[in-house]
Amino acid sequence: MISLNSNSFLSNSGFSGISRSVSQRKVLPPVVLALGSNGRAGELNVSAVMESTLKELRDGNTVLEVDSKSAVSGGVRDVHGEDAATEDQIVTPWTISVASGYSLLRNPHHNKGLAFTEKERDHHYLRGLLPPSVVSQDLQVKKLMANIRQYTVPLQKYMAMMDLQERNEKLFYKLLMDNVEELLPVVYTPTVGEACQKYGSILRRPQGLFISLNEKGKILEVLKNWPEKNIQVIVVTDGERILGLGDLGCQGMGIPVGKLSLYTALGGVRPSACLPVTIDVGTNNQKLLDDEFYIGLRQKRATGQEYAELIHEFMCAVKQNYGEKVLVQFEDFANHNAFDLLARYGTTHLVFNDDIQGTASVVLAGLISALNLVGGTLAEHTFLFLGAGEAGTGIAELIALEMSKQTQAPLEETRKKIWLVDSKGLIVSSRMDSLQHFKKPWAHEHEPIKNLVDAVKAIKPTVLIGSSGVGRTFTKEVVEAMASFNEKPIILALSNPTSQSECTAEEAYTWSEGRAIFASGSPFDPVEYNGKVFVPGQSNNAYIFPGFGLGLIISGAIRVHDDMLLAASEALAKQATQENFDKGMIYPPFSNIRKISAHIAANVAAKAYELGLATRLPQPENLVEYAENCMYSPVYRSFR
Ligand SMILES: O=C([O-])CC(=O)C(=O)O
Numbered sequence: 001m002i003s004l005n006s007n008s009f010l011s012n013s014g015f016s017g018i019s020r021s022v023s024q025r026k027v028l029p030p031v032v033l034a035l036g037s038n039g040r041a042g043e044l045n046v047s048a049v050m051e052s053t054l055k056e057l058r059d060g061n062t063v064l065e066v067d068s069k070s071a072v073s074g075g076v077r078d079v080h081g082e083d084a085a086t087e088d089q090i091v092t093p094w095t096i097s098v099a100s101g102y103s104l105l106r107n108p109h110h111n112k113g114l115a116f117t118e119k120e121r122d123h124h125y126l127r128g129l130l131p132p133s134v135v136s137q138d139l140q141v142k143k144l145m146a147n148i149r150q151y152t153v154p155l156q157k158y159m160a161m162m163d164l165q166e167r168n169e170k171l172f173y174k175l176l177m178d179n180v181e182e183l184l185p186v187v188y189t190p191t192v193g194e195a196c197q198k199y200g201s202i203l204r205r206p207q208g209l210f211i212s213l214n215e216k217g218k219i220l221e222v223l224k225n226w227p228e229k230n231i232q233v234i235v236v237t238d239g240e241r242i243l244g245l246g247d248l249g250c251q252g253m254g255i256p257v258g259k260l261s262l263y264t265a266l267g268g269v270r271p272s273a274c275l276p277v278t279i280d281v282g283t284n285n286q287k288l289l290d291d292e293f294y295i296g297l298r299q300k301r302a303t304g305q306e307y308a309e310l311i312h313e314f315m316c317a318v319k320q321n322y323g324e325k326v327l328v329q330f331e332d333f334a335n336h337n338a339f340d341l342l343a344r345y346g347t348t349h350l351v352f353n354d355d356i357q358g359t360a361s362v363v364l365a366g367l368i369s370a371l372n373l374v375g376g377t378l379a380e381h382t383f384l385f386l387g388a389g390e391a392g393t394g395i396a397e398l399i400a401l402e403m404s405k406q407t408q409a410p411l412e413e414t415r416k417k418i419w420l421v422d423s424k425g426l427i428v429s430s431r432m433d434s435l436q437h438f439k440k441p442w443a444h445e446h447e448p449i450k451n452l453v454d455a456v457k458a459i460k461p462t463v464l465i466g467s468s469g470v471g472r473t474f475t476k477e478v479v480e481a482m483a484s485f486n487e488k489p490i491i492l493a494l495s496n497p498t499s500q501s502e503c504t505a506e507e508a509y510t511w512s513e514g515r516a517i518f519a520s521g522s523p524f525d526p527v528e529y530n531g532k533v534f535v536p537g538q539s540n541n542a543y544i545f546p547g548f549g550l551g552l553i554i555s556g557a558i559r560v561h562d563d564m565l566l567a568a569s570e571a572l573a574k575q576a577t578q579e580n581f582d583k584g585m586i587y588p589p590f591s592n593i594r595k596i597s598a599h600i601a602a603n604v605a606a607k608a609y610e611l612g613l614a615t616r617l618p619q620p621e622n623l624v625e626y627a628e629n630c631m632y633s634p635v636y637r638s639f640r
């Protein structure tokens with residue numbers, strides 16, 4: 001049965017009274033599973049369904065599947081509780097296909113496996129297709145966790161999780177949300193990196209949308225092939241810089257898929273509103289081109305106009321197909337494209353670059369928290385980066401912006417507290433002419449310095465940040481130098497995955513004699529040093545983008561603004577507690593991520609309203625509560 005949306009922008013429709021009355025329900029009402037005339041998969045005339053639905057509502061029987069999270073969807077939900085149409089479509093008759101029996105079991109959005117009740121088995125032609133046992137979702141979670149723990153190879157765990165996602169989506173998300181600290185490293189960094197490297201070999205059913213040069217001129221049609229229409233977030237990569245692993249071409253698809261799983265599990269965005277996209281313009285990775293299992297175009301990367309035209313067609317098609325409020329998250333593009341794409345589409349589309357902006361926001365939050373441990377204000381610290389690409393310059397710029405807001409000093413001044421080292425050494429003004437544009441603001445007056453250790457000794461930073469994508473670069477000498485002039489050196493080894501981390505947690509604590517405040521992009525286990533257990537924080541944009549995106553969605557934001565990044569950082573920093581600090585953590589644990597995301601979303605949405613960039617009016621009174629209510633729940637619905 002269709003269901004009505006309870007959010008504010010339906011309030012002008014004829015259904016507002018109904019949606020309000022239904023939305024007051026606190027419990028999850030049952031889903032009505034509609035069947036075609038043959039009792040199997042079939043088609044329904046929705047206007048007829050709506051008539052009877054409304055009658056049942058008037059009669060006091062709530063058969064509509066409505067819950068507060070429909071607010072995120074902005075549309076009507078279909079018979080299975082997923083979005084089926086936008087507001088405009090409510091008034092026009094249309095048809096929907098539904099599944100039952102064998103096809104229901106094979107539909108990952110609605111499959112519940114052994115959790116189908118006796119009644120559901122009767123009503124939906126499932127008798128005999130399942131063994132007699134009926135189990136709860138919690139028991140399914142318990143069993144699956146036990147199974148996953150038996151795998152010793154992380155990639156096997158990853159594959160088991162992907163299989164589950166393809167088989168039973170709600171159970172996948174329940175498992176991930178209930179065991180987020182244990183499973184995040186499986187579906188996300190670092191395992192997702194290995195998965196991308198081997199994607200061609202491990203691929204079963206393809207996930208996401210592949211748009212290659214072959215689709216040039218037809219991208220709008222390709223978007224229409226995707227089964228979901230009401231898309232709210234797209235994560236797109238061209239695979240050229242996958243984590244710190246380099247060019248993985250079309251196999252970068254693992255990244256948008258993983259990021260969007262987090263949008264749902266950590267940020268509560270409906271799975272059906274998420275679209276992973278990989279743009280395949282070839283790869284310069286010869287190993288992949290020679291690999292018989294490689295899944296992408298077998299050609300060198302298209303560049304220049306050919307590249308720009310394909311991306312432009314994609315961006316135009318996205319706006320045409322999904323409207324201007326769809327969020328496009330750029331992920332793992334190479335530096336030379338990432339900055340240009342953000343600048344080019346930042347004024348016409350709702351775009352967010354996770355590597356530049358998401359990473360900046362999470363690091364700034366960590367630094368604000370770390371001040372609780374080291375004292376002083378941001379402006380009283382000195383920052384040195386190894387790596388002057390997307391992450392490095394993005395973080396540097398956001399720190400400078402925050403310092404400038406705090407001290408009223410111009411950006412040009414606050415930038416002077418921040419130094420960057422790239423592959424050619426310290427970025428200094430004498431190198432200005434040969435620097436890429438995004439490095440130029442960081443070229444300060446200083447004599448040239450060729451390597452990191454010497455730069456550390458000369459600049460004497462209080463904060464050392466690794467964002468170069470090159471592992472093992474924070475050597476013993478570097479960390480010892482940091483510890484020689486800082487009581488508590490702040491050391492962030494941000495490069496991913498673990499193999500590319502600038503140093504390990506153990507190295508940071510050992511070489512600094514337990515004094516470092518350490519966080520890393522990839523997760524590290526707690527370390528015992530001199531009888532004390534240190535828990536390293538994970539400075540990964542996964543803390544930010546799910547809540548950030550949710551904030552944009554619930555406010556109907558049409559553009560991303562730097563102040564929203566600062567708002568997200570502040571919200572995240574506020575969630576870290578003294579208890580976390582006592583263990584050396586500058587971030588709250590991921591186990592609280594749904595609450596954290598709601599606070600980030602609320603702060604981002606509030607900023608969107610303040611800046612006049614929000615279109616969803618009126619502004620909800622309590623944005624945290626509103627964000628929480630909007631979040632997707634992975635709990636099974638009952639089918640009638
Ligand atoms: O994916 C991650 O873990 C963080 C990130 O964006 C990157 O390293 O590119």
Ligand SMILES: [Mg+2]
Binds near residue numbers: 243332354
């Ligand atoms: Mg990334």
